[in-house]
Amino acid sequence: MANNILELDSVTIRFGGLTAVDSVDMNIEEGSIRALIGPNGAGKSTIFNLVTCIYTPTSGEIRFMGQTINGLKPHIITKMGIARTFQNIRLFGEMTVLDNVKVGQHCRTRTGFLGAVLRGPRVKKEEAHITEAAMAALELMELSHKKDELAKNLPYGEQRRLEIARALATEPKLLLLDEPAAGMNPQEKQTLMKMIRKIQEMGLTIFLVEHDMKFVMSLSHRITVLDYGKKIAAGSPAEIQRDPAVIAAYLGKDVV
Numbered sequence: 001m002a003n004n005i006l007e008l009d010s011v012t013i014r015f016g017g018l019t020a021v022d023s024v025d026m027n028i029e030e031g032s033i034r035a036l037i038g039p040n041g042a043g044k045s046t047i048f049n050l051v052t053c054i055y056t057p058t059s060g061e062i063r064f065m066g067q068t069i070n071g072l073k074p075h076i077i078t079k080m081g082i083a084r085t086f087q088n089i090r091l092f093g094e095m096t097v098l099d100n101v102k103v104g105q106h107c108r109t110r111t112g113f114l115g116a117v118l119r120g121p122r123v124k125k126e127e128a129h130i131t132e133a134a135m136a137a138l139e140l141m142e143l144s145h146k147k148d149e150l151a152k153n154l155p156y157g158e159q160r161r162l163e164i165a166r167a168l169a170t171e172p173k174l175l176l177l178d179e180p181a182a183g184m185n186p187q188e189k190q191t192l193m194k195m196i197r198k199i200q201e202m203g204l205t206i207f208l209v210e211h212d213m214k215f216v217m218s219l220s221h222r223i224t225v226l227d228y229g230k231k232i233a234a235g236s237p238a239e240i241q242r243d244p245a246v247i248a249a250y251l252g253k254d255v256v
């Protein structure tokens, strides 16, 4: 039987009177690409915030590699192997591409502040590993030749890839991508799709929220659909495209 890397059991979160996520069950198979789709306000980002422990569920359970993660701190989640990118670009424009990736790796350093000041052999070893992991992540996203450029000088598509590189450098097992293709032109989307496939083939599990249906349908193994916080469908891209509940939720807009 396939291993589930992430399991949501009847997960609910309420904000005052609003149930943003309502009794959602979801199992994500290790090594797969899963998309989460649904109309605006359906609860997609809230699920990402629940999985990365920015929010704690009102009820229900979230398990990562069999371990309950409800209520843990976000930096612990990163250490356990979950990384994410955000809807809007969060780069340090005045820093180099390489440094932008390295700042994401603080969670991995074991020597504390004093260690960093004293710069003992352990710190030097850790620094070498950080640079190595950052360069490997840049390589994967085909940005290593730009490591010394300022992040703000990269074209938009490359800035988005840089954010993925930063997440990858934390050496995750599960990578959450929040609207990775937003604002990209068709060529940039093609390149991104190729890279996401490459990352998945290396063994990572990908969980993505995306509005571009063509992108979702050609990339995902399975798709979960939310509407008003509730899961209304789950299945392969072909199943989702012909699901009446999904078509109704999108009010006749093409789900293709």
Ligand SMILES: Nc1ncnc2c1ncn2[C@@H]1O[C@H](COP(=O)(O)OP(=O)(O)OP(=O)(O)O)[C@@H](O)[C@H]1O
Pocket: 015, 018, 020, 038, 039, 040, 041, 042, 043, 044, 045, 046, 047
């Ligand atoms: N911290 C919060 N406090 C109050 N309401 C919230 C909070 N976070 C999310 N919500 C509400 O929960 C609902 C789901 O929002 P969410 O951002 O998860 O939707 P989404 O599916 O990601 O939408 P979009 O596609 O527009 O990004 C919305 O009604 C939103 O206003």
